[in-house]
Amino acid sequence: MTAVRDLSLSQGESDRFETVSPGSITVKAIGDWRLLLLSVNALVLQAAHPVIGAGVEDHSIYKTDPFRRLDRSWYPTVALAFYGSKSVEYGRDLRAAHKRIGGVDHLGRRYHAWDPEAMFLTLATGFEAIEKTAELFGDPLTPQQLDDVYADIRRMCALVGIPDRAMPSDVPAYRAWFETMVNERLEDHPAAHEVLDLLGHLGDYPPPLPLPAFLWRPIGNTIGAVMELVTVGTLNPVMRERLGRNWTASDQRRLEIFAVGVRTVNKILPTPLRQISKTLALRRQPAITAEIARQAATAVPAPTCPIGAHGQTGT
Numbered sequence: 001m002t003a004v005r006d007l008s009l010s011q012g013e014s015d016r017f018e019t020v021s022p023g024s025i026t027v028k029a030i031g032d033w034r035l036l037l038l039s040v041n042a043l044v045l046q047a048a049h050p051v052i053g054a055g056v057e058d059h060s061i062y063k064t065d066p067f068r069r070l071d072r073s074w075y076p077t078v079a080l081a082f083y084g085s086k087s088v089e090y091g092r093d094l095r096a097a098h099k100r101i102g103g104v105d106h107l108g109r110r111y112h113a114w115d116p117e118a119m120f121l122t123l124a125t126g127f128e129a130i131e132k133t134a135e136l137f138g139d140p141l142t143p144q145q146l147d148d149v150y151a152d153i154r155r156m157c158a159l160v161g162i163p164d165r166a167m168p169s170d171v172p173a174y175r176a177w178f179e180t181m182v183n184e185r186l187e188d189h190p191a192a193h194e195v196l197d198l199l200g201h202l203g204d205y206p207p208p209l210p211l212p213a214f215l216w217r218p219i220g221n222t223i224g225a226v227m228e229l230v231t232v233g234t235l236n237p238v239m240r241e242r243l244g245r246n247w248t249a250s251d252q253r254r255l256e257i258f259a260v261g262v263r264t265v266n267k268i269l270p271t272p273l274r275q276i277s278k279t280l281a282l283r284r285q286p287a288i289t290a291e292i293a294r295q296a297a298t299a300v301p302a303p304t305c306p307i308g309a310h311g312q313t314g315t
Contacts, residue, residue: 031278
């Protein structure tokens with residue numbers, strides 16, 4: 001893999017940043033608890049990319065503590081949609097915090113987290129997850145709503161230094177980009193398999209809440225089985241086949257029954273729980289922003305970090 005150029009926006013260009021509107025459908029969709037059910041789907045797609053897969057393999061704690069890993073990556077990422085004008089500085093810190101992530105992968109390819117294609121894919125999987133969540137667990141988004149969500153995804157991408165030229169301009173262009181990504185770039189990567197495989201014994205990992213092992217193990221394994229059903233069932237068919245995952249008519253019926261249950265539960269949940277990701281990201285905003293700022297200030301650039309890592313555009 002060739003060296004990655006730093007394509008981040010310069011400090012002088014920050015005035016043209018647009019943040020996500022607090023009342024937008026994007027904020028509502030990203031805050032929705034049902035989107036968490038598609039979180040592993042997004043992670044599998046990300047882990048199948050050679051750059052992200054290598055970063056996950058070399059720098060992530062998902063193999064030993066998947067819930068902590070989810071907590072440390074999910075909320076700092078979705079926070080880009082919730083922090084309003086403060087998202088500009090926060091996005092710059094979030095980018096800088098990743099300059100330490102780089103190296104050489106299992107096939108000898110150099111990689112770095114600032115690879116623009118990989119960075120865009122990370123947030124593009126959020127667009128995929130939002131669309132699939134609405135289709136499966138709610139009401140499908142209209143073409144206009146999809147346009148609005150995608151425009152906000154592009155705004156979030158700009159906040160972490162991804163320039164316009166690295167992103168498809170609109171939904172039709174994105175569809176073509178994603179098809180090419182699936183067909184030509186995403187791999188049968190070890191990291192993608194490992195993410196899927198851990199769902200089969202999720203109860204063996206540390207719980208997200210303080211519970212004794214005898215209680216947590218059956219609960220964790222049940223959560224894992226549900227997440228595996230949703231993840232495999234919503235995976236792009238090409239990726240499902242590439243990763244060797246079977247999907248039967250019986251599996252599809254089970255997923256549809258589960259979806260009915262999710263829609264029913266959603267109707268009775270109070271808003272703070274229905275919007276749990278937004279609720280927690282806002283409640284934890286001081287801690288999240290302080291931690292990302294700390295990581296940005298202390299991160300040592302990886303040897304594969306692109307030119308500009310020590311200058312204005314890199315931090």
